[in-house]
Amino acid sequence: MKAALRTSALLLSAAGAAAALHAEITTDALGELPGGATTVHVDGRNAFSLPAANLSEAERSRFVIGNSFFRRNWVEAPASTRARDGLGPHFIARSCGGCHVQDGRGAPPDFRRGLHEPPVALLMRLSVPGTVEHGEPKPEPVYGGQLNNAAVQGVRPEGQVVIRHEPVHGRFADGTPYRLEKPVYAISALGYGPMAPDTMVSPRIAPQLIGVGLLEAIPAAEIERNAREQQAAGGAIRGMPNRVWDAFAEREMIGRFGWKANVASIAHQTAGAFLGDMGITSSRFPHEACTQAQADCRSAPRGAKGQAPEIDDATFDHVVFYQATLAPPARRQPRDAQVIKGQRLFTQAQCAACHRPSYVTAEGPFPRLTSSALVGQTIWPYTDLLLHDMGDDLADHRPDFLANGRQWKTPPLWGIGRIKEVNGHDRLLHDGRARGVLEAVLWHGGEAQAAKDRVLRMSRDERDALARFVESL
Structure with a gap:
């Protein structure tokens, strides 16, 4: 693990000898x-969004083309255009930008306002005990691997x-x-009858996308090294x-x-989201996600006149x-006295361990x-990219490959302080239950219980400084 670097004299923080193993003096300390x-x-x-x-000028042009297809809505088939038809039959959003x-970052719907607001950015993963071909979770037999609450004409939505x-x-x-506030989830208005009694449901909010290409470029050996040193x-x-x-x-x-x-990769994530969230097929995932029980889904029109992936x-x-190639924005006020104090408290509380x-x-x-422009960059995402037991309060009780239900x-923490200005909210954690940085810390348990306990012992001024540091990232 890397300890945070102190601002005065570029000295290693006092997180201990293990943290010092990864500390580096750089021109961007x-x-x-x-x-x-x-x-x-x-x-x-x-x-x-920048x-x-x-990037080179040619790469910027490629970025603009990708941006267009990321943001604009797909439409139902048949349509006059073959470039953007094929939405559904089941879907959650009409575009990638509908969730992101x-x-x-997405936020959970607020039903307390008396509105029935479909959860566009909140995905409900579904599975039953067991695994399939490559070790992934076994889909629920009637509704598949996720709940889709919208559908094209003539097809029933799966549920709400x-x-x-x-x-x-x-x-x-x-x-x-x-x-x-602990969210409790239920699924109603099931379109194809009851789910299997042993169905496991896991809510997942859409995260922000800055720096995902840089995360993909972190050497696998460094992620494995994180795990070895934490064990040691x-x-x-x-x-x-x-x-x-x-x-x-x-x-x-x-x-x-x-x-x-x-x-593992942005490509797999993107193809999976096109299929699962919008019903858009691709050459890697060429078949619609319709189960045997969903006859209306299986008989619905396909995009691209049904002749090719959509x-x-x-x-x-x-x-x-x-x-x-979406870029992380620069930190704000990293030399502010309260931010520096918060950085020291972040290290002392052992937050940098994960x-x-x-x-x-x-x-x-x-x-x-x-882009090759992402290679050889010193980056500051604040993550070990490892799985950790986070305790009972955050457990979804649903395994996913090697990950267990806890x-x-x-x-990553970069950009976390800008979510409010970009998306108008400060909801954090996997389902958006936390309202801000401090609440996110208070939901920690399991391996992070000791870090949470240190925060519980902090004074109000120290808590404010800790949150201010994280929001500066």
Whole structure:
């Protein structure tokens, strides 16, 4: 793991000898440029939507093409255009940007406002006990691997998500009370009859997309090294990589994407989302996700006149390239006294044990789908990309490849303070239950219980400084 670097005299922080193993003195010791030379300097609603700063002009043109197909809606077949038809038969969103608005993070629907707001950015994974061909979860036999709450004409939606909240009360050591809200999920209006009685359901919110190409370019050896050193340290923190099947590499790889690191590459993630979330087939996933019980789904019209995958390879490649080259924005106020104090507290609380600050990138698995401009960059994502047991309160009780029902991947922290200006909310964690950084910490348990306990003992000023540091990233 890497400890954060102190701002005064560029000294290694006092996180201990194990943390010092990865510490590096660089020309960007504060991580002011989270994406290295790819970093962009931007504020406001478009902070997550700019291309890497060091792309060539030809690559910027490719970025623009991918952006167009990422943001614009797909339409039902048959349609006058073959370039964007084929939506559904079942779907959640009409475009990639429908879930990742402004390339940012989704939020759960707020049913407390008295509105029935379909969860566009909140995906409900479904499975039953067991695995299939490559070790992935076994889909629910009637509804498949996820619940789709929308459908084209003549096809029934699969169901609707209902969310209620239970209060969770607690106090900090200084007596300050806090109140969390635990979401409780149910599925109603099932379109094809009951689900299997042993169905496991897991909510997943759409994350922001900045820097995903840089995460893909972190050497696998560094992720494995994180796991070895956490094991050797002998403490409660013992992360492990997920190992998953990648349809593009056609082999097992270390998982990096998804809340359980259940996807290894941007290409696989994108093709899976096109099919699962929009019903758009591709050359790697050419068959609609209709189960045997869904006759109306299986008989619905197909896009591209049913003669080819609904998104062609060239267009698909542009969409992958677009995501891979989305740039992290520069840090804000890294030299502020409160931010520096928060960085010290972040290290002291052992947050950096899982949220490893920095890496140097290598070449990604599919060079034609990304840019060489991402190679050799010192980046500051604050993640170890490992699975960790996060305790009962966050458990979904649903395995995913090697991940068990209590494990979640350490999410990167870069850009976290800009979510509110990009997306108008500050909802965090895998299902958006946390309202801000401090609530996210208070939901930690399992391997992170000791870190949470340290935060519970902090004064109000220290808690504010800790949150301010994380939001500066």
